[in-house]
Amino acid sequence: MTSAVIRVKGLRKVFRDFWFRARVEALAGVDLTIDAGEVYGLLGPNGSGKSTTIQILLGLIFPTGGEVEVLGTPPGNPESKNRIGYLPEDSVFYPFLSGREMLDLSARLGRVPDADRHHRIETLLQMVGLSEAADREIGDYSKGMQRRIGIAQALIHDPDIIILDEPTNGLDPLGVRQVKDWIRGLRDRGKTILISSHLLADVEQVCDRVSILYGGTVQAEGAVEEILERDDRTLWITSRPSDEVLDVASERLRQEGLDIISVKPGSKSLEEKFLETVEEAREQGATTAGAEAGGGLPAFLGGRDEAN
Amino acid sequence: MNSLLLIPLAWLLMAACAVLSIRVLHRGGALSAISRTLMAEVWRRGILPVGGAILYVGIGILPFVLSESLDSESRLISLLEYGQAWTTATLLLLSLLMSCGSFCDEVLTGRIRWLVVRPGTTWALLPGKFLGVILALLVMLLPAFLFLLLLVGSSSDPPVLIQNPDAVVVVVPETLQVTDQEVETYLALQMLEDPQGWGLLAEEQGRQRARAQIERLARSISVGNSHDYWFQFPAGLVKGSVLSIRPSLGRVHRSERARLRVQFEDEMTEVVIRNGERSTITLPESMNGSREFRIGLQFLGAVDDEIRIPSVLWSGNDAIELRVPDGTLVSALVKSQMLALVRCAFVAVLGLTASTFLGMPVATLFVLCFLVAAAGGGFTGAFETKETPVFADPRGQEPSRVLIDALAEGGDFIVRQLSDWNQYSTGARVAAGENVSLAEVIGGFATIGLLWGGLIMLLGIYICSRQEHGLGRDR
Numbered sequence: 114m115t116s117a118v119i120r121v122k123g124l125r126k127v128f129r130d131f132w133f134r135a136r137v138e139a140l141a142g143v144d145l146t147i148d149a150g151e152v153y154g155l156l157g158p159n160g161s162g163k164s165t166t167i168q169i170l171l172g173l174i175f176p177t178g179g180e181v182e183v184l185g186t187p188p189g190n191p192e193s194k195n196r197i198g199y200l201p202e203d204s205v206f207y208p209f210l211s212g213r214e215m216l217d218l219s220a221r222l223g224r225v226p227d228a229d230r231h232h233r234i235e236t237l238l239q240m241v242g243l244s245e246a247a248d249r250e251i252g253d254y255s256k257g258m259q260r261r262i263g264i265a266q267a268l269i270h271d272p273d274i275i276i277l278d279e280p281t282n283g284l285d286p287l288g289v290r291q292v293k294d295w296i297r298g299l300r301d302r303g304k305t306i307l308i309s310s311h312l313l314a315d316v317e318q319v320c321d322r323v324s325i326l327y328g329g330t331v332q333a334e335g336a337v338e339e340i341l342e343r344d345d346r347t348l349w350i351t352s353r354p355s356d357e358v359l360d361v362a363s364e365r366l367r368q369e370g371l372d373i374i375s376v377k378p379g380s381k382s383l384e385e386k387f388l389e390t391v392e393e394a395r396e397q398g399a400t401t402a403g404a405e406a407g408g409g410l411p412a413f414l415g416g417r418d419e420a421n
Numbered sequence: 422m423n424s425l426l427l428i429p430l431a432w433l434l435m436a437a438c439a440v441l442s443i444r445v446l447h448r449g450g451a452l453s454a455i456s457r458t459l460m461a462e463v464w465r466r467g468i469l470p471v472g473g474a475i476l477y478v479g480i481g482i483l484p485f486v487l488s489e490s491l492d493s494e495s496r497l498i499s500l501l502e503y504g505q506a507w508t509t510a511t512l513l514l515l516s517l518l519m520s521c522g523s524f525c526d527e528v529l530t531g532r533i534r535w536l537v538v539r540p541g542t543t544w545a546l547l548p549g550k551f552l553g554v555i556l557a558l559l560v561m562l563l564p565a566f567l568f569l570l571l572l573v574g575s576s577s578d579p580p581v582l583i584q585n586p587d588a589v590v591v592v593v594p595e596t597l598q599v600t601d602q603e604v605e606t607y608l609a610l611q612m613l614e615d616p617q618g619w620g621l622l623a624e625e626q627g628r629q630r631a632r633a634q635i636e637r638l639a640r641s642i643s644v645g646n647s648h649d650y651w652f653q654f655p656a657g658l659v660k661g662s663v664l665s666i667r668p669s670l671g672r673v674h675r676s677e678r679a680r681l682r683v684q685f686e687d688e689m690t691e692v693v694i695r696n697g698e699r700s701t702i703t704l705p706e707s708m709n710g711s712r713e714f715r716i717g718l719q720f721l722g723a724v725d726d727e728i729r730i731p732s733v734l735w736s737g738n739d740a741i742e743l744r745v746p747d748g749t750l751v752s753a754l755v756k757s758q759m760l761a762l763v764r765c766a767f768v769a770v771l772g773l774t775a776s777t778f779l780g781m782p783v784a785t786l787f788v789l790c791f792l793v794a795a796a797g798g799g800f801t802g803a804f805e806t807k808e809t810p811v812f813a814d815p816r817g818q819e820p821s822r823v824l825i826d827a828l829a830e831g832g833d834f835i836v837r838q839l840s841d842w843n844q845y846s847t848g849a850r851v852a853a854g855e856n857v858s859l860a861e862v863i864g865g866f867a868t869i870g871l872l873w874g875g876l877i878m879l880l881g882i883y884i885c886s887r888q889e890h891g892l893g894r895d896r
Contacts, residue, residue, distance in 0.1 A: 165891070171538045174891035195540035205532040207458060209465040217447075221454035222539035250465075 118274055118305050119147040119170060124179035126165050126329075139165040141329035142179070147307060147322075149273075152300050154316040154337075155309040157326035163309045164202065166326070167276055170307075171199060184274065195224060198272035202279045202309075204259035208252030212243050212262045215251055216269055223270030229413070236411035237265040240295075256283035264292065271414055274305045281315055286384045287391055293319050295410055302415030317341070346374075353379060424572055428474075428481040431564035435473045438560040439464045446556075451542060455549025456556060463519055463557050472515045473561050479507045480568050497573060498852045501754070504569040505848030509761040512558055516765040517788050519554045520772030525781035533890045543886045547773055547878060554769040558762060566758050570751065587661070587746035588753040588856035594650035594716075594741055599635050607631045640740070643732040647684070647719035652743055657710045662745045663701045664716060669734040670696040678724040679733065684717035693724060694733070701744075748856045756857040757847040760865045764845065768792065770874045774881030777888065795842040841868050 126140040140162045147153045155163045168174045169181055172189020184193040206215050216234045225233060238244045241261035251259060260283045267275055280296075281289045296306055296319045310316050316323060317337055324334035333340055354362070363373055381389075443464065446457035463469045487499050524547075527533040536542050608631040611619045619627055642648045670679055682691050688705045708714060718741075723730045735741050768788060775784040845865040847857050 168534070168891040171534075173534050173537065174889040191540050191543075194538060197538065199535065199538050201531070201535050203531060205530050205535055207462070207532070209462055210458065214461070218454050218458055219539070221449070222451050222536070222542055222545075224450070224540060227448060 116149055117146045118149045118184055119145065119307070120180070120182040121145040121166070121170075122180045124166065124169065124181060125177045126162075126169065126174065127177045139329055140169075140176075140179075143326070143329070143331055145324060145331065145334075147305060149305050150300060150303050151321045152296060152306045152308065152319055154320035154323035155307060155326065156313065156316060156323055161326040162329045163326055164278065167278060167307070167309055171197065171276065195270060196273040198267035198270065198275040200263045200267040200275075200277045200280055202282065204251075204256065204263050204283075206251050206259065206262065206266070209250055211248045211250055212238065212254070212258075213247040215262055216265055219266035220269045225270050233269055233411070233413055236413065237269055240408050240411055241265045242291075242408070257285055257288055260284050261288065264295070268299075268414060272304070274307065275299060276307045276309075278309050279312075280308060280310065281312055286387045289315060290384075290388065298410045299414065302410070304415065350379075424481045424484050427568055427571060428477045431477040431480075431568045432470075432473055434564040434567070435469070435477075435560055438563060439469055439557075442556055442560060451539070451545035452549045452552065455542075455545055456553035459519070459523055459550050459553025460556055462523060463553075468515070468519060468522075469557060469561065472511065472518075473564075476508065476511045476561060476565055477568060479511065480504055480565060480572065483507070484572060498854075500573055501569070502849055502852035504572065505754075505757060505761070505851060508562070508565045508569070508758075509764065509848060512561065512761065512765045513768050513792060515561070516554055516558055516769040517772045517785060517792075519557060520550065520769040521776045521781055521784045521788065523550055523553075524773055524776040525784065528776075528890075529781070537885075537890055544882060547777075547881050547885060550773055551766075551769055551878065554773075555762075555766055558765050558769075562758060562762060566754070570754065573750075573754075586750050586854070588748045588750050588851075589744040589854055590654075590656075590747040590856050590858065591739075592652055592654050592743040592745060593738055594652050599632055599639070603635060604628055604631050607635055640735045641732050642718060642720040644720050644722040644730065647682070647717050649715050649717045650741060651713070651715050653713050654743070654745060655712055656745075656747070657712050658704060658708050658714075658743075659746055660706065660709055662704045662708070662743060664704060665699060665701050665742050665744050666694065666718075666735075667697065667699045667737070667740050668694045669736040669740070670694075670730050671732075671734070677728055677730060679730055680721035680724055681733070682719040682721055684719065686711070686714060691721070704743075744855075747858075750851075750854065753851045753856045756859070756862045757851045759862055760845045760847050760857065763865045763870045764842065767842075767869045767874050767877075770877045770881070774877050774884070777881050777884045795839045796846075838873065841873075845869060 122144055124140050124143040124145075125138070127135045128137045128139055130136045139160075143162065143166060145166070155166065157163050165174070169176050170183055170188055172187075172194070181188050183190070184196055186193045207218075210218065213234060216237060217230065220230045220233060235244070238247050241264060243258060243261055243265075246254065246258065251262060254262065260280075264277075264280065267277070277296075280292050284292060293315060296308070299306060300321075308316060308320060320337055322334070322336050323340065324331045326332065359376065363376070366373055439460065443457060443460050446453050446460065483500055483503055487496055487503075527536060536546060605628075608619070608627055611631065612627075619630075622630065639648070664683065666681075668679070668681070670677060678693050678695055680691055681694050682689060683702055685705050686708055688707070690702065692700055692702055694700050720733045768791075771791060772784060772788045775787045779787060845861070845868075847861070851857060
């Protein structure tokens with residue numbers, strides 16, 4: 114049985130100008146319930162209210178109306194804050210700190226005990242593939258490397274809820290695949306993950322449930338399979354048939370009164386080709402100044418015994 | 422010693438201290454983490470390296486800027502005075518730049534959103550940044566202090582640093598400090614003696630006239646008359662204490678000399694005084710250890726019998742003072758630097774709090790206005806009432822009038838607080854060889870640092886915790 118860790122009911126937010134005149138109604142009654150251990154996607158076009166919802170959940174801005182509960186407490190509660198990891202949309206970290214120093218700062222602000230700090234920093238640097246670049250200043254990092262350090266800082270205090278705002282922004286396809294693997298891994302370890310993203314394909318692959326916001330309200334919500342299901346279409350993927358077999362099958366389908374909308378030979382996606390090429394280059398010993406391959410989730414995430 | 426050679430040495434010492442402090446702050450919680458980040462910011466972004474260079478170059482070129490014609494003592498005084506003033510002014514501006522710049526940068530980049538979602542940051546953010554600024558100031562101040570000390574030490578022969586001469590405590594006579602009680606007593610006596618003349622005056626007008634008359638009585642001695650001046654010095658007089666006087670004989674007698682008889686407890690001496698020139702008279706050894714004592718001054722008129730000078734006037738609070746040796750020059754310099762640091766800390770708190778709700782340019786302007794007002798006494802007198810206030814029936818007062826009165830009261834309050842600030846400006850006093858007492862240092866820490874600084878810090882934390890840090894403002 115799952116329990117809700119985030120509850121939002123009738124959430125409203127009106128932004129006002131200097132003279133307190135209502136300028137824009139960003140949220141006009143949003144209802145959301147996110148259960149523990151699920152990956153939840155918050156979708157919608159620009160200005161639909163995704164970022165506003167996330168900021169209210171984090172206690173950054175205050176709601177105009179409605180009820181919000183995060184881990185059973187109002188947003189911004191110091192106790193619940195320590196159980197939330199947050200990756201902002203923009204990589205806004207201190208450009209004059211090195212990657213290692215940034216994680217150190219994040220750990221200390223996240224009340225990570227001194228004894229665990231060093232170990233966690235090193236394992237997370239290894240996970241995001243920045244061990245070699247850890248002592249370079251973040252200002253010298255590429256956008257993708259900054260995103261990786263951002264993901265590491267969001268995880269360093271082993272949070273229960275992880276809020277990721279555009280997590281794959283600026284990452285190469287290899288990084289995108291890794292982030293998706295990490296998200297699935299975190300879900301398997303019982304973490305709740307809230308993702309806001311424009312990259313619908315990524316969201317589709319990792320999210321259990323999604324809601325689509327428009328005009329400050331939830332327009333559609335549910336499990337990904339449910340809301341994407343079409344009862345008027347069927348997609349087959351087979352090994353490549355000969356032309357004769359294809360003709361026979363097509364003829365038979367037409368006889369049954371079915372429309373064939375698209376038949377095309379299978380091809381690799383550009384992402385698959387990209388990943389294959391990079392893997393081959395790595396196997397041949399090519400080096401890079403950017404992020405390395407990285408690794409799996411460290412043991413401390415999910416409350417496992419760090420000593421093991 | 423060539424002061425130009427000391428510039429890179431002072432800079433290197435500052436660099437070593439900065440790097441060391443960044444390493445030392447590697448442990449600890451949120452407060453220490455934020456302080457360390459600010460130190461790293463001001464060091465790696467060039468504020469400390471450039472600010473330090475400006476500070477040390479300014480001190481290093483002082484010996485070349487000062488006129489060659491100055492004698493050894495004047496050079497020493499000028500070095501101390503300008504050195505202290507340059508150090509304080511540079512550090513004040515740098516503390517403003519570091520505090521406002523750092524916090525405004527967090528808001529401008531949107532990093533504040535990342536910071537405030539971390540647990541414990543709400544309360545640690547402003548104090549952490551404040552401690553970082555103080556540490557950065559200390560890192561710059563320590564080499565500046567040593568640099569100044571070396572320059573002062575090598576500016577005379579034998580070196581002042583080795584000699585470390587006595588500083589002095591200045592004691593003014595009580596009769597020059599008119600208390601409210603004295604004014605009330607004098608007023609009551611005058612009302613009894615001359616009820617027609619004094620009784621018609623408004624209450625405040627009567628007080629002002631009484632105060633002016635008491636001051637005039639205490640500050641002037643007509644020819645042939647004498648006046649007793651009472652001193653209190655709880656620590657007791659020590660050997661080398663002197664009476665220092667600066668008489669005013671009037672404009673028409675500016676080049677004349679006059680005679681003054683000085684009566685100590687059991688000794689008497691006569692001195693020749695000049696208009697506006699300071700004279701010192703060594704106190705007899707029999708007075709050593711005295712805590713409460715009287716010194717009588719009798720004005721004997723001009724030295725030249727043909728000239729008549731009607732009276733001598735003691736103009737200003739430093740016209741008659743005792744100078745009692747206490748402490749050393751180095752200790753006075755240290756205490757003065759501590760008070761300079763307190764003033765910088767206050768500016769840092771003000772800058773941090775202002776930047777929680779104002780942008781960088783406005784916040785800087787806001788604190789700069791305070792600095793100008795406080796340093797130059799820009800507001801002093803602006804709210805003082807020139808005329809005796811007319812008593813008005815409050816029932817007949819317009820609401821707007823009440824509001825204006827309240828604003829004037831507020832302005833008056835601010836002016837009184839600014840006088841606190843000026844009170845702890847000690848550079849010129851140390852240069853003149855005066856001691857900065859421990860009570861003053863504690864007073865400065867308590868008033869400017871703890872009371873006002875603390876209140877402003879709490880206000881800043883409150884504003885920061887109650888503010889929205891979302892994208893709303895960017896829309």
